[in-house]
Amino acid sequence: MNSSADLAQIPTRARINAVEMVGRLGLGYLGQVLSSAEILTALMGHYIRQGTDRFVLSPSHYVTAMYAVGIELGLLDREAVTAYGADGSDLETIGSERTPLADFTCGSLAQGLSVGIGYALANRLATNGARSVVFGSDGEMEEGQTWEAAMFAAHHQLTDLTLVIDCNDSQVDGPVSSVTTIEPVVDKWRAFGWHAIEVDGHDLDALIAALETQAAAPKVLVARTTATANLDTLEGLDDAHFIKIDTDLEGSLADELTGRL
Amino acid sequence: MLHPAPYETVLKPYGTALVELAMRRDDIVCLGADLTRQTETDLFRDRIPERFFNAGMAEANLMGMAAGLARSGLIPFVNTFGVFATRRPYDQVAMSIAYPDLPVRIVGFMPGLSSPGGPSHQAIDDVSLMRSLPNMTVIDIADAGEVSAVVELIVDLKGPVYLRLKRGEIPVIFDDSYSLNLNQVAVLKPEGELVIVASGMMLAPAARAVEVAAENGVDVALVYVPVIKPLDTLGIQEALAGRLGAITAENHSVIGGLGSAVAETLAEAGAGVPLRRVGVQDVYATAGSRPYLFREFGLSSQRLVEVVWELAGRRETVPVLAEVSEERPGVHEPV
Numbered sequence: 001m002n003s004s005a006d007l008a009q010i011p012t013r014a015r016i017n018a019v020e021m022v023g024r025l026g027l028g029y030l031g032q033v034l035s036s037a038e039i040l041t042a043l044m045g046h047y048i049r050q051g052t053d054r055f056v057l058s059p060s061h062y063v064t065a066m067y068a069v070g071i072e073l074g075l076l077d078r079e080a081v082t083a084y085g086a087d088g089s090d091l092e093t094i095g096s097e098r099t100p101l102a103d104f105t106c107g108s109l110a111q112g113l114s115v116g117i118g119y120a121l122a123n124r125l126a127t128n129g130a131r132s133v134v135f136g137s138d139g140e141m142e143e144g145q146t147w148e149a150a151m152f153a154a155h156h157q158l159t160d161l162t163l164v165i166d167c168n169d170s171q172v173d174g175p176v177s178s179v180t181t182i183e184p185v186v187d188k189w190r191a192f193g194w195h196a197i198e199v200d201g202h203d204l205d206a207l208i209a210a211l212e213t214q215a216a217a218p219k220v221l222v223a224r225t226t227a228t229a230n231l232d233t234l235e236g237l238d239d240a241h242f243i244k245i246d247t248d249l250e251g252s253l254a255d256e257l258t259g260r261l
Numbered sequence: 262m263l264h265p266a267p268y269e270t271v272l273k274p275y276g277t278a279l280v281e282l283a284m285r286r287d288d289i290v291c292l293g294a295d296l297t298r299q300t301e302t303d304l305f306r307d308r309i310p311e312r313f314f315n316a317g318m319a320e321a322n323l324m325g326m327a328a329g330l331a332r333s334g335l336i337p338f339v340n341t342f343g344v345f346a347t348r349r350p351y352d353q354v355a356m357s358i359a360y361p362d363l364p365v366r367i368v369g370f371m372p373g374l375s376s377p378g379g380p381s382h383q384a385i386d387d388v389s390l391m392r393s394l395p396n397m398t399v400i401d402i403a404d405a406g407e408v409s410a411v412v413e414l415i416v417d418l419k420g421p422v423y424l425r426l427k428r429g430e431i432p433v434i435f436d437d438s439y440s441l442n443l444n445q446v447a448v449l450k451p452e453g454e455l456v457i458v459a460s461g462m463m464l465a466p467a468a469r470a471v472e473v474a475a476e477n478g479v480d481v482a483l484v485y486v487p488v489i490k491p492l493d494t495l496g497i498q499e500a501l502a503g504r505l506g507a508i509t510a511e512n513h514s515v516i517g518g519l520g521s522a523v524a525e526t527l528a529e530a531g532a533g534v535p536l537r538r539v540g541v542q543d544v545y546a547t548a549g550s551r552p553y554l555f556r557e558f559g560l561s562s563q564r565l566v567e568v569v570w571e572l573a574g575r576r577e578t579v580p581v582l583a584e585v586s587e588e589r590p591g592v593h594e595p596v
Contacts, residue, residue, distance in 0.1 A: 054333075097361050104332060108356045114322045115357060118329015121314060125290075125335070132329075145353070148319035152326070 031240030058112020060095030154193025276301025343369030343384030373512030389517025453482030
């Protein structure tokens with residue numbers, strides 16, 4: 001289990017990896033990496049015990065972030081940067097059954113929490129002390145399955161189940177808040193019987209502290225993030241869900257991110 | 262091989278067999294969605310409560326949980342009505358279960374027009390939906406002995422299974438000389454100028470139609486198809502080759518189920534056997550008793566005999582079968 005000091009530079013390095021990966025293809029799911037790099041660093045580098053715990057990546061569009069962080073944690077070879085999105089490669093741009101590092105990926109959104117509950121039930125039957133960890137996204141709260149799963153998990157008091165939601169206010173048609181009102185998110189989860197913690201999703205220390213919180217109910221981190229990671233280069237960007245990136249933009253992003261190291 | 266009609270019935274053979282198997286195998290878990298008694302899994306719940314999970318009316322979550330349990334090395338039997346097991350969580354079954362090829366056994370009760378509840382409860386498209394999913398095995402059986410045997414036969418099958426079952430009282434159609442084989446169609450009567458190919462609950466009406474046809478001078482062969490996918494295409498080709506015509510009989514829409522599967526097989530083999538598909542003719546049914554619905558929507562022995570007469574080119578009057586008007590406890594009569 002790495003400390004937050006060991007992990008401090010990983011989110012920025014992961015973003016630099018992702019700029020190169022998406023830049024190579026000219027377009028892709030970069031906003032998801034920019035918003036979730038700290039969350040996935042805290043999960044994959046600290047909270048999830050490799051080989052013991054189960055990890056479900058519910059929005060598989062975030063797989064780029066998982067690869068980019070995985071490279072920095074030594075879980076994936078650096079060649080992943082060039083293999084990403086290449087024809088015939090296992091490192092597809094939307095996670096699939098071929099995807100390394102996750103136990104389950106769901107390209108069709110909002111299916112992951114239910115699978116995570118299945119893992120939690122199996123862990124409980126086996127009394128193996130394993131955690132079931134689900135990464136989710138704010139847009140998935142528009143799907144009814146999220147709330148079916150939320151009700152079930154609380155009713156069965158699945159205390160070894162943790163959900164982390166990247167609330168980056170971004171979906172295909174624009175800001176989530178412009179499409180529909182999902183707020184108040186924290187109150188919703190509390191009303192469904194979950195232990196909800198609101199946290200700055202770009203603050204690694206705060207994320208790790210929230211993950212370590214003991215609770216008598218399933219736990220959800222409502223991680224507030226931005227899909228631009230507050231980069232000046234992307235100020236005013238109107239579509240963070242699927243970013244077109246030319247050589248100039250790739251260079252500016254890489255420069256600005258490198259300056260943060 | 263076939264008992265004469267009317268058939269004796271056995272109560273809850275599926276629920277009983279599942280408990281027996283789960284008592285021996287602690288990797289079996291049982292899931293449902295607020296239809297516990299109706300899916301015969303009250304027996305499981307009462308005997309092995311720690312491995313019984315009720316999702317409530319939440320089928321999308323139900324299927325996802327089954328996927329997580331299966332990925333953890335367990336074998337989930339997921340029980341609900343066929344309509345709710347297929348239409349409602351289709352994406353979840355496709356993406357969380359079929360695509361990862363997980364050993365989830367989905368049991369859909371009240372197939373076709375066996376439900377008196379009307380279109381919302383009548384699974385007339387479940388075979389079609391499940392058959393089009395890669396990795397999925399699709400089984401449609403109707404005999405009590407088969408239902409008892411099938412649980413053990415599918416438990417260790419690779420990948421997901423969709424099993425459609427009538428609930429409650431199940432007829433004993435086969436005698437002891439028959440045993441369910443998931444890899445082969447069963448040729449129950451080889452000789453005949455025509456052939457009826459039946460699955461699931463249409464076996465009984467098909468057997469009656471074959472009998473009535475014989476009494477009236479038309480020899481009809483009978484083939485039973487318990488597994489719609491993967492279909493024993495060689496068995497179908499061999500059983501149908503050289504016949505004057507073939508009639509499929511299914512308690513399901515004629516689109517996408519047995520009739521379609523046989524049509525595809527015949528066409529690809531270039532067999533050139535004229536085909537008629539008896540089943541629900543691309544319509545939604547209504548509420549009503551099983552005898553009424555099977556008669557009104559063309560799933561009766563009478564309907565099969567009419568199609569036999571048409572295909573055989575018989576010009577004389579079609580035999581008229583005695584009507585089966587009501588259901589009696591402990592007895593199953595083909596309509």
